[in-house]
Amino acid sequence: MHYADIIVDISHENLDKSYQYSIPEEFREEAIIGALVIVPFGKGNRFIKGYIVDISETAKWKVELIKPIHQIVPNGLVIESQLISLAYWIKETFGATMNDALKTVIPVKKSVKSIEKKTIRLAISAEEAGNYLEVFKKKNNKGRVRLLEAFFSDSDEQPQAIEELDYELAVNKLNIARTTIQDLEKIGIITTKVERLYRNPLSNRETEYESILLSKEQKFIADEIIRDYKAGFRKTYLIHGVTGSGKTEVYLEIISSVIKQGKKVIMLIPEIALTYQTVMRFYKRFGSRISIMNSRLSQGERYDQFMRAKNGDIDIMIGPRSALFTPFKDLGLIIMDEEHESSYKSENPPKYHAREVAIKRGELSGASIILGSATPSLESYKKALQGEYKLFTLPSRNGEGRMPKIWIEDLREELKKKNKSIFSLHLKELIQDRLNKKEQIILFINRRGYAGFVSCRSCGFVMKCPHCDVSLTAHNNGTLICHYCGHEESMPSKCPSCGSKYIAAFGTGTQKVEEMVKKEFPEARVLRMDTDTTKTKDGHEKILSAFANQEADILVGTQMIVKGHDFPMVTLVGILAADLSLYASDYRAAERTYQLLVQAAGRAGRGRLPGEVVIQTYQPEHYSISAASNNDYDGFYKQEMNYRDLLKYPPAAHILAILIASKDENKAIFAAKLLGGAAKEWAETEQITEDTIIIGPAAAVLSKANDIYRYMIYVKQSDYKYLILLKNYLEGYINFSEHFEMCNVQFDFNPMNSY
Structure with missing residues (x-):
């Protein structure tokens, strides 16, 4: 006998509440995840609608008390069915409970005020x-x-x-x-x-819009995708266009065509890049037929937006990854701008990646997918080269903008010149020049990438793990630790490479940079933008607005200042320490560095005035830095893929990260050892020990947070399906063992951030 878990009210706040019904033999084939059914409910056995969210062969109650499904509604695969199917796929593919997956995918109704x-x-x-x-x-x-x-x-x-x-x-x-x-x-x-x-749309009046003349390259891409779409072909496309190449104009043209065919569009933009400039371009073209999602919306407001979409009151939903689950009945296109952004990966269970979920949703709803980036993720570019995605390129800037001139300044040479300032002599000259000309400057420091790595200021040598090739993290007790495998060694007093005494943990914060800018250039008006200065509700907008209004000459900030902003008067970008993100203890460090450098450089020279970029580094010869300075994505991709192939990191192979957390350190360590042993046993049973690499357990980078101890196991395997099988096996192992009662275990496939 087969049994179905059924939700009878998916608008209810408590999605956990499902009821089990038996599946009569005649409904066996039609009873699929997401199917709309009619079931007898309650003491009176009144017939109500529900949706199948899980199927199993195990009864949760006494078999004689389980009622049978009365009917499966023919052609009942409505939008809710599609979203439930998507939730089930997320649960299976990324590892989570069905309840967590449903809460991610289904808009949950809260008390909605007018x-x-x-x-x-x-x-x-x-x-x-x-x-x-x-x-x-x-x-x-x-x-x-x-x-x-x-x-x-x-x-x-x-x-x-x-x-x-x-x-x-x-x-x-x-x-x-x-x-x-x-x-x-x-x-x-x-x-x-x-x-x-309550849920009324804006007035449906379209705004007047004067269409922009596309360049030859833009028109070619738009025409190809529109031609495919009209011919009924649904594909995944990757548009690799340099910063300022006009990808948004291409998106607008394609969206316009898709909407004319009666279909709806989801436009994904990372929250950090969801700027008024982007939104206004859509608003001017499509008027009130757009809706915007962002993190500031309450659950009730979010539900309202989703209901507007479901009722057909809007054509386009713009927002971060949560907008992916907009319940459009006639979804025709999903666009994912800045597809390389790590914020597209969920940090909470289910730890899904919006790119993979978008492609699956496209399959379920018959929609095309467009991915766009100046610095595509290695995963997407590899699939494009293999023909899984269709690749288009926009190699030059659109309109009057020209690619900026890029200078690389070797900080080791600055030290030899007795310049101990955080500004190279060349950058100082250029800053003064721009101040004299009344042009604007952005100074970027990737503080977020700083993870206490140890480097030599004299020769640029970085202390790395001999087993994992990620940087060792400095701890207060004088030890250096690898947070992948647990390798430890002592902090050296001299550089092992050149013998210099200038070896130490690296790090300079934005506040320190702001102070130094004011000291060095007292006449300059300086703004700082980081997590500290943007805590207030409109913190981002106030700072960006002041800078756009030219109320400041220099903007100092972290990566939030280099995402999607367009300041025509910015003619100089200084990247103060490219190495900060290069040696974070993460195998994606070089890729992140390349992306950040290209995105930061892309802020210069976007108007009529030519731009310059200064990249300051202790490692000018590193391929991510030299490739970024030449805007050579292909050269970077080849080098980085050689490294990933050699060490079996994604996308050359796949990684399953297993986080074991407990308030009791001994229990966390014991549980981690048990899971490590169980993973080895499983690999032996599946006869894939040669192709499976199990690393750890080891303390996580953040080994203790809120009095909770955290340990990690990493499993590398070239075939993703084996990692799913391992995850399923370990879930069963955890459920049937008493040793995990005080532990929380989370699974993360191909993590975007280190633990």
């Missing part, structure tokens, strides 16, 4: 507004100028005003202060209208 919808309208004619716009430009009232400009199309001829502007869009994405809106209201230029909404 929300206010505020819009801004012009209270005067378009001609009068145009006159005011000119006045404000002369007075340099940048906020007022931006607000009025948002009401007009991009046309240089007779301005056409749009009827209304979303208030929150103006405040949050256009960086317009609420006081600016109030001031223009008092003058009588605009009015604000407030209406209470």
